[in-house]
Amino acid sequence: MTNHDRIELDTSQHCTTRLIAAAQAGDRDALGELLNHYRKYLVFLARTGLHHHLQGKADPSDIAQEVCLAAHGNIADFQGESAEEFAGWLRGILSNLLAMHVRRFLGTQKRDPRLEQNLNVSLASASGFLQSRIAAEITSPSQHFARNEAFLLLAEALESLPEDYRQVIILRHVDGLPFAEVAKSMGRSVDSVEKLWVRGLAKLKTTMGDV
Template sequence: MLNETKLDAASERLRRAIQGDRESLETLLPSYIGYLKVLSRTQLDKRIQHRVSPSDLVQETLLEAHRDFAKFQGTTIEEFTGWLRRILVHNLAQAVGTHMLAAKRDVRREQVIENFSGAIDRSHLRLSALLFDRRRTPASEADHQESLTRMANALETLPSDYRQVIVLRHLDGLPFRLVAERMQRTPGAARMLWLRAIEQLRLTMAINS
């Protein structure tokens, strides 16, 4: 677990940003790069990845969050994280509307937004499950949120096959049989890769804590 100073850091930056400290906002937003990129990877259609990348979506999301921060109505890190997810959902829907849907203003676009919103929230919950601690109480939710962003940032530093197996297994929620098919490995090899990836993720988080 993070120590008390780190536990309060993100919440303090958010509090100061709400009070008008732009420097605090500019420090807070980059800490979400890995988190938003991980979520983007789970939802960005492979048919348009040559036109728009997870990095593009994250950059646009953070730019919009910086520009529109005055519209944020919450006060907690959990609410801020949810607000960033909603911006990401709209950017994902915009990418699909631009590159895949002929009519951007029809019912299909509304359905795309609804589907993305549900899928992103499920991925968030699955990512959170990697940090699940039975001793965690509501009072430590801010700590959990900050640990979540640290873990996502660590995940982004892993070798691509390690990152992919964790995303497929945990964020997409696939059984090892389907993970193996996606990665063109045997189920046994996929499981061993997953074990090594999880260990490397834990080690990376420990080094960066």
């Protein structure tokens, strides 16, 4: 890693820390900028949660916007200082909102611990995928975000992919399905989803390089 790369990493880490601290101190502009960094991350997580529970019944972008609005009203509750801690806090808000939407869709206001647990598992799996080995493999130290924020870049890249590419990657890596199950879910042959998966990962890596 060159000195220039190290400076970029340090600057990115410092920028996020500074924005978090400013947001906690009541700077609404800083909070807005911070949430903008996390918007695609929230859309991706909302998409995976809706995929399991409300497919076609709600828009991931609308859910992400609700999370941002809730974060604006409750930033005083956040006590962390790192990118990962902030992501975890937003994920908790998202889980609560998704559970509320599912209850509304089912016509009940009664809390369902199993539903909430399933949502938490889905979101944790999606978030874990973003922060897993694949994130390290398709990012380089010279990119604009620090390594510990690579999950934000990966979420943004995934959201920019064609739907079929994104779906096969989610089913294979987030849901952990074998290719036979992926094929069944997508209504394709095993051979076609394997080729789609290879192309999707290649496109993802290229997209990451362009960020």
